[in-house]
Amino acid sequence: xxxxxxxxxxxxxxLERFRKRACSVFLGxxxxxxxxxxxxxxxxxxxxxxxxxSRIDVTIDTSEAPLSQTDVMQxxxxxxxxxxxxxxxxxxxxxxxxxxxxxxxxxRHGTTWGKDGGLIRIFAGSKTSPQDFADDWMLTHEMVxxxxxxxxxxxxxxxxxxSAVYVEPIARIRAGHWTALEMWHDLVRDMxxxxxxxxxxxxxxxxxxxRTYWGGALFCFVADVEIRKQTKxxxxxxxxxxxxxxxxxxxxxxxxxxxALKIGDQAVGLDVLEKLYAEWKDKPVQxxxxxxxxxxGVEVGPDGATVTLNNDAPLxxxxxxIEMGTPATKSAGKGIDSASPSNKEPAARAARPLAxxxxxxxxxxxx
Numbered sequence: 158x159x160x161x162x163x164x165x166x167x168x169x170x171x172l173e174r175f176r177k178r179a180c181s182v183f184l185g186x187x188x189x190x191x192x193x194x195x196x197x198x199x200x201x202x203x204x205x206x207x208x209x210x211s212r213i214d215v216t217i218d219t220s221e222a223p224l225s226q227t228d229v230m231q232x233x234x235x236x237x238x239x240x241x242x243x244x245x246x247x248x249x250x251x252x253x254x255x256x257x258x259x260x261x262x263x264x265r266h267g268t269t270w271g272k273d274g275g276l277i278r279i280f281a282g283s284k285t286s287p288q289d290f291a292d293d294w295m296l297t298h299e300m301v302x303x304x305x306x307x308x309x310x311x312x313x314x315x316x317x318x319x320s321a322v323y324v325e326p327i328a329r330i331r332a333g334h335w336t337a338l339e340m341w342h343d344l345v346r347d348m349x350x351x352x353x354x355x356x357x358x359x360x361x362x363x364x365x366x367x368r369t370y371w372g373g374a375l376f377c378f379v380a381d382v383e384i385r386k387q388t389k390x391x392x393x394x395x396x397x398x399x400x401x402x403x404x405x406x407x408x409x410x411x412x413x414x415x416x417a418l419k420i421g422d423q424a425v426g427l428d429v430l431e432k433l434y435a436e437w438k439d440k441p442v443q444x445x446x447x448x449x450x451x452x453x454g455v456e457v458g459p460d461g462a463t464v465t466l467n468n469d470a471p472l473x474x475x476x477x478x479i480e481m482g483t484p485a486t487k488s489a490g491k492g493i494d495s496a497s498p499s500n501k502e503p504a505a506r507a508a509r510p511l512a513x514x515x516x517x518x519x520x521x522x523x524x
Contacts, residue, residue, distance in 0.1 A: 204230055209236050209510040211247035215254045222260040222283035227258055229281065232290040234512040235334050236297040240304065241326035242509035243482070244399055247273040248304035248407050256281050263289060267299040271408040275303050291334070298325045304402050306412035312361040313414040314497045319351075321382075321397070327395075330480055331407010332509050337480040341455045342464040344378075345446075351375035353441030361438040375444060376437060383429050384451065385475045393426045393478060402425020 204226070205208035206213040216232050217224050233254060241247045252275040261282035275298050281290075301321040308317055320396070326343065336447070351371030357363045360372055381394035404420045406412055418430040436442060450456070452486045454470025467473060 165342060170200060176460060184454050186504070201520055202226070203515055205515040206234060206237060206265055206512045207515045209241050209246045211241075211252070212235055212515075213247075213252045213254055213512070217258045217435060218255060218262075220258070221257040223254065224258045224281060224283055224285075225287075228285070228287050228290050229503050230514070231287070232281075232293065235291065235329075235332070237512045238299050238509055239297050239325075239328040239332040239334055240300040240330045241512075243301075243395055244304050244350060244402055245325060246510065247408065248300070251275060252277065252303065254279070256452065256501060258283055260284075262286070264293045266294045266460045267295045269299045269302040269408065271307055271410070275408060277303075286434075294325055294329070296327055298322070301325055303327065303408045304398065306401070306410050306417055307405040307408055309411050309413055311364070314364070315360050315373035316414060317373075319375070320377055322370050322374040323377035324398070326394075327479060327482075331482055336492060338466065340480070341466065341476075342457075342462075345450060345457050346369060346461070347462070348369040348375055348378065348446060352446075357360045357441035359439040363441075374424070377442060379449075380433055381479060382453070382475060383433070384425055384427060385478060387427055387429065388425065389477050390475055393482070395482060396425050397421030405453065418458065430446070475514075 175178060201216050201218055203214050204214045204386050206215065213233065217226065217229055233256075237247060245255050253273055255276075255278045257278065257282055259282055262284040264285065265280045265282075266476065267279040276441045279295075279296055279299060298321045300315065301324045304324075305317060305320055308314060326335060326340040330337055330519050343419065348371060350367040351374055353359075353363070353368070353372070354365075357368070360368060360376065363372070379395060380397075384397065385393050398421065399422065401417050403424075406417055406420065414434070415431075418434055422428050452470060452472040453476040454467035455474040455476065456465040456467055458465065466476070468477075470476070
């Protein structure tokens with residue numbers, strides 16, 4: 158009995174010393190953290206893609222929620238290939254892309270800067286499915302911004318946003334990541350948002366959401382069709398935009414709009430862009446969209462949900478060239494193609510650059 162009490166007493170004494178020592182260590186550590194708070198987060202992983210001589214470094218910030226590395230990289234690959242297909246190359250030599258996770262689904266809040274050679278930050282939800290990533294337009298839209306110079310003056314913001322709105326779906330079609338029927342359905346639905354309303358003072362002076370995004374897209378659409386008409390479908394807006402890019406006009410430089418339009422016109426041997434800008438910049442110009450749809454062979458059913466593409470329409474060849482970037486003829490198929498926007502079969506792919514995975518490295522997470 159004496160022996161048992163001695164053992165119990167010794168155990169109690171040791172436990173008491175341990176509690177006191179642990180408490181001292183905890184208080185000391187807490188005091189240290191108060192004096193020297195940690196500013197670092199868990200290490201991120203940066204993956205690299207190479208495409209047409211350019212490098213894309215993709216860092217996924219999962220501090221808020223987990224994200225599938227495989228799904229994100231496939232999403233980036235699709236967007237990069239789409240943009241490189243439209244422009245013939247990726248717009249900048251090196252892009253830093255930061256994907257920030259959040260608890261939810263979908264893609265949100267993309268922003269593109271010219272600093273550090275090209276920087277995009279975009280948010281993706283942890284519950285975003287592979288199909289949601291495949292259907293996303295926002296990352297391609299942001300990458301298109303890389304391919305046009307930063308405008309000197311807020312009055313020309315419409316060309317930056319409008320060109321990205323117009324080019325994005327075409328680029329995705331040409332890379333085989335979307336369908337022409339879906340694009341034309343959406344354009345018929347959304348392009349009227351760019352038409353001038355009462356009190357409009359032209360693109361340079363009317364800074365509403367509709368005129369900035371869809372008014373700029375409407376300008377690009379009309380210019381594209383007109384360039385193809387005047388060149389007998391041998392050239393289109395992409396030739397003008399490639400000319401601007403090849404002259405050094407990407408997001409890293411600041412240009413006047415007049416300079417960009419002049420270089421674009423020189424690339425196609427016309428003056429379509431400069432003339433259209435002179436007409437639209439200071440006054441409202443209403444576009445007869447129903448007439449353009451009819452000429453292009455874009456026909457919409459009474460319910461507005463079914464798009465019919467008529468390959469016998471007067472400008473059907475121009476419509477098909479807009480979609481695929483090559484002069485189209487009626488030999489590609491006469492008659493009528495019909496499908497609803499749920500049709501997921503992509504058009505035949507144009508020749509396109511491919512993005513290649515080039516490795517992965519760990520690094521500190523920086524905000």
